[in-house]
Amino acid sequence: MAGHEEFVEADNAEAIITRIEHKSRKIESLLKQSKPVEALKTALEGSPPKTRDERCKSANWIVVHRAIMAIKDVDGMFSSLDPEYYDILMKYLYRGLATGDRPTCDQCLRIHEKLTERAGLGCILRALADTVNTV
């Protein structure tokens, strides 16, 4: 994908947070250009699942949340989102549903329905059963 090719060790929290800030700026610019699907892909990419640091996970969640809320056309999004992103998106949808915040939950639910149709129940299973790589 465009941009972030640098490989950062998973255990360096500071480096990860800096990378997430980079991503955040890129996402803002993509959203201004009305490219919400690109923004979502950038947000989901390089999600740091192997780190145990809650700050990294929260920082990435904020970025992904911003991209998710900006999606208006859910069906259109799926036509250009590659299947490799389905599993990680499902994990973030559950994190969104866990917040309990009304607009977030509405949006996440809308996307969840379409994602389940596309990816099947196996996608939900993988998001729920994986307790090691959490988001």
Place this chain on the structure above:
Amino acid sequence: MAAVSVHQFAQCITCHAWSPDHTMVALCPNNNEVHIYRYSLDKWEKIHVLQKHDQIVSGIDWSSMSNRIVTVSHDRNSYVWNQEASEWVPTLVILRLNRAALCVQWSPKENKFAVGSGAKTVCICYYEQENNWWVSKLIRKKHNSSVTGVAWHPNNILLATTSTDGKCRVFSTFIKGVDPRGSGTSVSSDSKFGEQIVQLDLSFSWAFGVKWSPSGNTLAYVGHNSMIYFVDDVGPSPLAQNVAIRDLPLRDVLFVSERVVIGVGFDCNPMVFAADETGIWSFVRFLDERKISSSTSKYGSQFSEAFGKLYGQTKQGFWNDAIEPSRPRGGVHENCINCILPLKKAGDAIVKRFSTSGLDGKVVIWDLENQTDISSYL
């Protein structure tokens, strides 16, 4: 239709095993007994009830050459049953477990059997002629959680195990006096009993249902996260493939040939996986042709109701077949399939028929002979 015969034996079947000539089946109807049925004159009749265990019988295996049945149970015991005249006589095997036994399998030469347990150990039992009893040797190390599945490699030495800690491990079970020296492959020839050959760290959730391919070159096992893992060249540098499953997880697998695997599980429908010429595995199709209940509902009534509630009131008109939650889903099995066994005729190189049993209490026999698209992979 791939399913050639369906029989309802009980309300729920924990596990089953076939006699050497496939005329009798031993199964556990979810209690502490083992029922043996024989097929005669077009129907099944119950001919024996083996009652020795105190708790549910979690594993049964019937050896094809020596005609012995081994049963293991949650009561931490195991019995080897020998047929004398018309009765089955049990011999207690002291496993030295402090937790339930979960699975059992005879080794290819039938001189040993392996038991997986909730005590994070695997028991390898062999017969000691001098004392006329079965001795159990434990593999205590390495497992961090219950051992859910065991599978013997064709060389009678290597054993693969799956555990609820998500890992699949291969051990050597070489026992002096039982196994001839130098009978292992290059990987296992210098190993001593209980030595771990390789640990496969592919799954992040419970692992089940491990099996070796007929040549012993490939290993397949499933994870509870709707994944199936295929590993070639099991050894110091294995080649692993993770195949994501679209639907619900599997519980057990069977190698029908070197390149075709059948997986069974919570979808109540056997799934066929095949490897192409380059060795890449992928899902082919479901074996059972199932009628789709309605054009809009993709998951059947059971899930429609749940999803209907999840997606809110506005969708109520959409899921109009959600009235009866436990309607049969149109397939042969109505509940999770948890056991799959080959029904191989002597002299056949590949498995053409196999049987499945599940929580719905049915045993179904499937035949791949008429499935032309799958036969091309075999």
